[in-house]
Amino acid sequence: MEMTDNLKKLKDREKELKRQKLKNNLKLFFSNKRAVFGVVILAFFIFMAVIGPLLYDYDHFLYFLGPRVGFPTEEYKLGFDELGRDVLGAVIYGTRASLAIGIFVTLIIVFVGATFGIAAGYFGGLFDIVIMRITEAFSIIPTIPLILTLSAIIGQNFSNIILILGLTGWPSTARLVRSQTLSIKQRNYVERAKAIGAGDIYIMMKHILPNVFPLIFSNIILLVQNAIITESTLAFLGVGDPTIPTWGQLLRSAREQGAISTGSWWLFIPAGICLVLLASSFVFIGYGFDEINNPKLRRR
């Protein structure tokens, strides 16, 4: 009876400590002005992606509401694109595409990168060597040509673009995860788990994965930013899905229509500003987490 009581106290104490740590970290994070700014901007865009389409009607296949690259009007505040579509609608709906790209590409990268990284670090040996050689090779090969080639093979619809960005992006994450795994697997609790007969899969899932994650969290946030920017660059270069409105597509049509020379600012200023704000919000948040993880950055 007394034993279980003590055990319960111990567990409560542990919970209390964890809560305290989380509270401290959150305090630290929110004392960083840039990070707070990033969260506010991100919240705004999430709101725009979720609520925007409910409040604002837009049909990507409704052409010639106005003249080609027509000036903004009372009703259509950001004018028209080269097919006479409503630009404001495309900007609002484009938020969904950018967030979707950022999130899904990052999920693929983290899933593949963590699987290979943890397995390579944990098992070591030949498997480790092979995986590390492959990631090294991928880190040397320039990504944009590879992405262009892959897009020519499997096609350019929206989900293919996500797949390509995910499958070309995992190696750096795998390397990062592997190096953290190497240090974590030496820790006492992993040894102890092994001693009482825990299986490899159990140890990797229960002990290594949860401890690797916080360490690479800031990198994961930066992956989102990178995916969003790369997608817009591809769209700008003409590799993208024309059936889905994205900011990158707007910028591409601005280039093709010579919007810069003709001064058709509505084609590239609003979409560009959204892109920069969303991307920098992730950079701000990412570096905010970095300061929590790396106390050296805080010491003045």
Add this chain to the structure above:
Amino acid sequence: MNMRFIINRLIYTIFMFIFVITLNFFLFRLMPGDPLTIVSKEIASSPEGRATMEKMYGLDKPMIEQYFDYIKSMITFDFGTSFNYKQPVTEILFSKIKNSLILGFASVPIGIVIGLLGGIVAAARRGKRTDMVITTTSMIIYAIPTFWLAMIFLMVFGVKLGWVPINGMATPGVDFVNNIAYLKDLFYHLAIPVLSYSLAIFGSYLLIMRGSMVDVFTEDYVLTARAKGLTEKQVIRRHVVPNAMLPVSTMIISSLALIFTGAFSIEVLFSWPGMGRLMIESVSRRDYPVMQASNYLIAVAVILANFIMDILYSYIDPRVRVE
């Protein structure tokens, strides 16, 4: 110099070559569409014509033989004829590479130098207002897509102010009297591409340099240096910067690829007749010989640059040789 280290890197470099060639070989066999039809629809439509063409391109041989032929042609830079230009691929490529290198060599070093200097200043004033301003600015610029920054510069300097031409590499239709006139014209055309390209990349160098220096500041040897009575300036110059440069230099090495590849969107935006634009064009026209040759050449350049820098790096930081 450790001979074993060099041999090790050399073997690795050869492995990389084979990897890239193999990847290319398989990727381009997965391409959709029938390449023979792209070359000539009429000949490929008749069975005899097809057979002749297959024989001509060596497609009738077994896969493994094709693979070795492929390695041979890649090593000897024999890339065949472009589907689109009907010219030897090598000729097209070399004329474009030159233009890309001009852009890359003019921009990348500027970006690196601004980034490193900015990083040093920010780290020296870490936590102060200057640091906050520099770091935040570079984070925003880091998040800006290169091509959008270039579009804004183009709008301001090219269209509104009219200081520089808005695209191309040389004023069309002009016969330059001498080299100086040509260089002056080139300089005007380079101005905005170089400005936007170097600005677009400096942010990441700045952030890495700052992070690396802030890390070094907490080392014991910095404390020792201060205890010896060195001024802050001396500490930074003699102890912090050299040590912080080690991780940064690996990043510089890996970014050398930017000189060859980074400017895709800039080349497209400014109609710069370089590799990036050629590749985009070859993708949309399904010009496979040009695509695979440029893939290969870019990879070769990057692999060789890596090899050279690995060797140089082992001089700067002898610790890597011990491994």
